[in-house]
Amino acid sequence: MDVQQLITGLRAGNQGAFRQLVETYQSRVYNTVLSIVRQPEEAEDVAQEVFVQVFESIQTFGGDGKLTAWIYRIATTKALEAYRKRHARKRWAFLTSLFTADEEAGFDDRLHPVDFSHPGVKLENKERAAVLFAAIDRLPDKQKIAFTLHHVEGLSYQEITDVMQLGGTPLSLSAVESVLHRAKLNLRKQLTMYYRQDIDF
Amino acid sequence: MKPRKQVDDQRVADEVNQTLRSLDGLERAAPSPFFLTRVQARISQRTAPQPLMAWVFRPAWLVTSLGFILLLNVSGFVYIQQRLSQHEQEQHTKQFATEWGFDMNGLDW
Numbered sequence: 010m011d012v013q014q015l016i017t018g019l020r021a022g023n024q025g026a027f028r029q030l031v032e033t034y035q036s037r038v039y040n041t042v043l044s045i046v047r048q049p050e051e052a053e054d055v056a057q058e059v060f061v062q063v064f065e066s067i068q069t070f071g072g073d074g075k076l077t078a079w080i081y082r083i084a085t086t087k088a089l090e091a092y093r094k095r096h097a098r099k100r101w102a103f104l105t106s107l108f109t110a111d112e113e114a115g116f117d118d119r120l121h122p123v124d125f126s127h128p129g130v131k132l133e134n135k136e137r138a139a140v141l142f143a144a145i146d147r148l149p150d151k152q153k154i155a156f157t158l159h160h161v162e163g164l165s166y167q168e169i170t171d172v173m174q175l176g177g178t179p180l181s182l183s184a185v186e187s188v189l190h191r192a193k194l195n196l197r198k199q200l201t202m203y204y205r206q207d208i209d210f
Numbered sequence: 211m212k213p214r215k216q217v218d219d220q221r222v223a224d225e226v227n228q229t230l231r232s233l234d235g236l237e238r239a240a241p242s243p244f245f246l247t248r249v250q251a252r253i254s255q256r257t258a259p260q261p262l263m264a265w266v267f268r269p270a271w272l273v274t275s276l277g278f279i280l281l282l283n284v285s286g287f288v289y290i291q292q293r294l295s296q297h298e299q300e301q302h303t304k305q306f307a308t309e310w311g312f313d314m315n316g317l318d319w
Contacts (some may be wrong), residue, residue, distance in 0.1 A: 015254035031246045053241050053248075060249045061256065130236035154259040160233045197226055204225040205218075 012076050019067045031060055033078075037162065038084045040129070044152065046095070047125040047142060055091045059084045068084035078171035081164075085154045085172065105106045121146045127161075144199045152192035180184060 010018065010029060018026025018052060038059050043052035062083050123143040130138040137188060145153055151173070158164040170185045229241070242248075265271060 027250075030245060031249055035245050036238045036240045037243075040238040043239050056241055057245070057249050057252055061252050063267070064253055065256075092253040127236065128239045130233065131235055134234075135231040137229040138236075141229050141232050161236060162238075193230070196230065201228055202224055204222045204229075207225075 016070065017065070017075060019064075022160065030063065034080050035060075037077075037113065038080060041081065041157065041162055042083045042088040044127065044145075044157045045085065046091050047146065051091060051095070052088075055087050058085050059181075062087070075171055075175075078168065079173060081162075081172040082175040085158070089150055089154070090198070128189065140200070140203060141170070141196070144196050144203070147199060148192055148195055151188050155188045156192040156196070159189060 010026070015030060016025055019030060035056065039052060039056040042055045042059070043049065046055060048054050056154065059080070063080060071074075110113055119164055121143050123139050125139055125142045126135055127138055145156055148156065154173070158169045159166070164172070166185050166189070169189075170180055170182050172181045173185060
């Protein structure tokens with residue numbers, strides 16, 4: 010079943026088409042969501058919601074066959090929503106962080122703890138990846154999404170452009186390149202601070 | 211021999227580069243084996259017709275209704291208490307007036 014047949018099947022309410030859709034995309038969706046929300050149970054819940062929304066909105070989908078980009082768009086939007094909701098609950102931690110300078114709060118704080126172990130990371134990289142995920146967590150939303158899609162999901166710059174364009178704002182390939190470049194600069198800055206503190210201690 | 215600061219900077223740069231490469235070769239994480247079944251259950255739960263007046267059983271409505279009923283009971287009880295005490299007072303005055311031979315209409319109660 011090709012993508013167009015899959016979309017037609019989904020629009021017709023075909024159970025087989027929906028099963029194929031979930032089986033094809035479940036790992037991509039879950040992996041993306043997990044890298045953003047950083048909690049397996051929450052990621053599973055959000056990933057399920059992504060497919061419910063796909064099921065509910067397939068009639069209005071007009072993405073010129075860019076089904077994959079559309080699903081990634083829903084997944085990243087829902088993951089960011091869940092992430093923001095959880096952070097709103099941690100408002101107390103945020104309030105306390107207002108009274109402490111960034112340097113004092115350190116890299117491993119309550120809002121961005123170095124505690125996430127992605128199950129797909131190689132064993133020898135686990136510790137470093139946890140530090141990197143905590144740094145990604147601190148990035149602005151656009152940079153976080155672009156970096157995650159590129160480095161965790163392996164999407165090309167063009168594919169990331171397709172995903173981010175679906176948000177309504179026109180986005181060029183060079184704009185995505187620039188977002189990724191800024192993300193790397195920010196990460197490098199944060200990590201340098203982290204390892205410098207580590208060495209100083 | 212390199213100065214200490216230069217050595218430290220090089221060490222930090224190496225750590226940063228290695229950490230930035232730590233996601234290389236990452237394998238996709240997979241959801242639980244019952245993922246599809248759970249999604250289907252969620253969809254059928256959403257699409258199932260909601261029983262009529264289901265909103266009545268929402269906790270917010272239940273608590274509000276119970277609170278309202280309680281308020282009615284309390285206000286009813288207070289009202290009856292007031293009426294009873296007024297009635298008792300009236301009876302008492304009448305008895306007093308009879309005992310002492312007063313004119314009821316002349317008493318200011």
